[in-house]
Amino acid sequence: MAEPSGTGIRVDSSLLADTVVGSDYDPMLSKVIAHGANREQALERLDRALAHTAILGVQTNVEFLRFLLADERVRAGDLDTALLDERLADFVPLAAPDDVFAAAGLYVQQALSRRAAGSLWAAPSGWRVGGVTAPVRTAMQTPLRTETVSVFGLPEGAHVQVGDGEMLLASVQLAPGVMSVTVDGLRRDY
Known part of the structure; x- marks a missing residue:
């Protein structure tokens, strides 16, 4: 917020x-x-x-x-x-852009990481022995759009995919009252 x-x-x-x-x-x-x-x-x-x-x-x-x-x-x-x-009658709302979905997916990932603090096995890192990390997938819905957001890795340095879109390099930082999200080099505060 x-x-x-x-x-x-x-x-x-x-x-x-x-x-x-x-x-x-x-x-x-x-x-x-x-x-x-x-x-x-x-x-x-x-x-x-x-x-x-x-x-x-x-x-x-x-x-x-x-x-x-x-x-x-x-x-x-x-x-x-x-x-x-x-x-x-003239108002046409815009569908939420990918970066908003990416931010929401990173927020979910961050919340899951906080809940799992101290437990390697509960951490939503997607870690696998000898393989590519598995994504944490979250279904998201806005009034005009529904997507599955896939977050690969930890929220501090992750790859995010919105629906079938391209893979985006992203990170999130939380501070009191603000969530700073950087997606492909563009930072936004929520």
């Missing part, structure tokens, strides 16, 4: 890593507020903040909000209650 921060940005959030999100409460888990010297600056800050938001494990409306921020009526402040219904 990565919530945005920076000049002119405030986040009101109840999200914590490993929080169980039930259906008994208000569906608003977090709100991002932006301010600036003028409307244009505030909207740019809000869009940038949303672009730097990553929440895994629960469906969000971040992509739809960024879609709305690009609308000329929103930018001009010409809003009415019909806007959401009108724009929803």
Whole structure:
């Protein structure tokens, strides 16, 4: 999970890593507020903040909000209650890219490694005598895409394959509140 921060940005959030999100409460888990010297600056800050938001494990409306921020009526402040219904029909969500699936697979691998700490036989390393390591496979699903993610080796230096795609060199580092994933040389923080 990565919530945005920076000049002119405030986040009101109840999200914590490993929080169980039930259906008994208000569906608003977090709100991002932006301010600036003028409307244009505030909207740019809000869009940038949303672009730097990553929440895994629960469906969000971040992509739809960024879609709305690009609308000329929103930018001009010409809003009415019909806007959401009108724009929803034009919104086409994007399927999660491979690097998001790779990050999720590495996170699962990291969690399994932590649980197996100190036990060579329980470690999900895929180690075999005299052979290539076996992958740890995890089925993953987003609203628009389902894939099997295969992680070969340990999360600190692994090869990851999303579905039948190419093998990607990847690593993960965990710090309080952030998971840094590097896939084929490109680092992202979640």
